[in-house]
Amino acid sequence: MSEILLRPSGGDDTTAINNAIVTASTNGTGTVRLSGNFIVSSPAYNDAITMRSNVTLQGDPGSTITYTTANSQGYQIIGIGIGIANVKIDGLHIVGDRDTNTGGSGEWGHGVVIKGATDVTISNMFIEKTWGDGIYICGDGGSPTNNPAKRIIVEHIRMYKTSRNGITISSANNLIIRDLYVEASDRTLPKSAVDIETNAAGEQWTDILIENVHSNLCPGGVSIMPTASGSTNMDISIKFNDLMITGNDTRDTGNLSMADFDETKHTGYIDITNLTVATTIWPVAIESVHVGGVRITIDRLDLKTEIVYADSTLSHQCVLWIASADQTSKNIGDIKITNLRHTGTAKYLASIVPQNSGTIETSGFRIVNLLNKQSIPLYVDGTIHNVFDQTENVSVSMKALSDTYNPGCGWFTNHFHSPKYTNEGMTADAVLDGPINMSDTPIIIENVSPTYKFGYTRSGKTFLPAYLGFVDGLRTSKQGSRVTLKQIDANTIEILNLVGDWYSYTSNSALSPTTGAIAVTMNGTLKTLTPTGNCTLTATGGTLNQTMRFEITTSGTTSRTITFGTGFKAQGTLSTGTVSGKQFTVTFFYDGTIWVEQGRTAAM
Secondary structure (H helix, E strand, O other): OEEEEEOOOOOOOHHHHHHHHHHHHHOOOEEEEEOOEEEEOOOOOOEEEEOOOOEEEEEOOOOEEEEOOOOOOEEEEEEEOOOOEEEEEEOOEEEOOOOOOOOOOOOEEEEEEEEOOEEEEEEEEEEEOOOOOOEEEEOOOOOOOOOOEEEEEEEEEEEEOOOOOOEEEOOEEEEEEEEEEEEOOOOOOOOEEEEEEOOOOOOOEEEEEEEEEEEEOOOOEEEEEOOOOOOOOEEEEEEEEEEEEEOOOOOOOOOEEEOOOOOOOEEEEEEEEEEEEEEOOOOEEEEOOOOOOEEEEEEEEEEEEOOOOOOOOHHHOEEEEEEOOOOOOOEOOOEEEEEEEEEEOOOEEEEEEOOOOOEEEOOOEEEEEEOOOOOOOEEEEOEEEOOEEEOOOOEEEEEOOOOOOOOOOEEEEOOEEOOEEEOOOOOOOEEEEOOOOOOOOOEEEEOOOOOOOEEEEOOOOEEEOHHHOOOOEEEEOOOOOEEEEEEEEOOEEEEEEEEOOOEEOOOOOEOOOOOEEEEEEOOOOEEEEOOOOOEEEEEEOOOOOOEEEEEEEOOOOOOOEEEEOOOEEOOOOEEOOOOOOOEEEEEEEEOOOOEEEEEEOOOO
16 A cells, blocks of 8 residues: 655645655555645535545644635535545544635635545544535436445544534435534534434435534534435434533524424434433424334433523423424324433423424323433423323423313313423413322422412313312412312212312302302302492302302492302392402301301401
């Protein structure tokens, strides 16, 4: 094997380096060794240095290739093209023209391009200040097969200010990337350390292993988008091991972002093990993944977030952004996250939202084993449908959107399991629509809103204790009201603890009419009345040991007389007085025959 040693000429060394590569290739197998600081250039969208088969381009310690151009939007400092095989590039420092390019646009000035080549190793490199990517790996551009780059190894690489991405992968088969550090890829979207995206039909992502990668100050972190450009069918197989993302304080795409999957085109898996994200916003964003398509698993996910809220939108104040496709099914897909640890100031563990309002299908979504047992809510925008299995110490906070079943209310439907559900952030009344899987662990439902109602409904089921009188569920309009529920069997739900004011789901606590004779169905625990005239209340129904509170609020300066008539045993009538906005509370207890007054308050 021959070796050709080159030293800088003091001028443009492009021709000398290329001539040496041709000579080494002609000899069968050879090495071109660069010693010193070289200057290269090229016409727009062309290689400065073009590699040939069976050639090693070796840099001596401290050797540099600097690319010079006036305003080229695209170039390849080193190009490894279609049909080229058995190439090694090692030990070089490549400097692009980011600081000197006056073109002002474009994103295609790359450090190294591997296009449909095979058996290529890139190692021990420092690549900085390119106008586009540090390394771009793609297929041969053929249609429809678009043969991928094959058997590629990229290892021990450091990058700085590669304007678009550190490494972009559009088509590869049997690719290994290991020991990669990328800092400040921040000029042109996606601004990722590693970006996996398609450019045309027929591209492949198979047998890709990416390990020991650190993305620092790259707004896009790591991004995976199978239909970013063009439309293609792919069976995907990608594994990440030991991935760290730090320093991102922007909201361009998310730190680890996966989007634009289609179950009709994409199958396979993306497995991520040992992911650490220490940033200020949206550590993980997964969008448009579908059941029956690509399976996504993340194991040992460590989120260290000091969230800096870019705006007041509640769904942005999270560490996991899970969004359904902008399609009718709105299925968020087969996503499993295990052994998750979160520390920091995020308001929500996850935001789960549809791209448009409506039902979110979550039958494939799991979070298993929250390691530090931190109680942090989920944020749900819309309707949750099907199995939604949450680990302990994770509560669910739901924001309601209107739906066709009950306009103005948010709903959870079918089976799901979480220790606590709240209505934090809701903009309308909301209700949980079971059955909740609470046979093993009771659940807590709490109204944290000062404005809207919240509750739980299960039509036709029996709620115990019977004396509480709840029919088809229960709801509350009082902030701070909380109930603990446990499923006894398929038809029975037990109320273990009741705090605050609750009433039967099938009735409203507000009495009507508000003057004259008022028949009161005595279910629930609370009735409210704002009288507009003198009233006589009569009681219907009741269960032994049930209690009922009447909250009576004045409106206006005319005193009203409230009479507790048939079915009640009261201390007497109640006069509301002439001061508006006062509230009286009268409490009754059902002894099996009649409602007996337990006490009343003065005007408050």
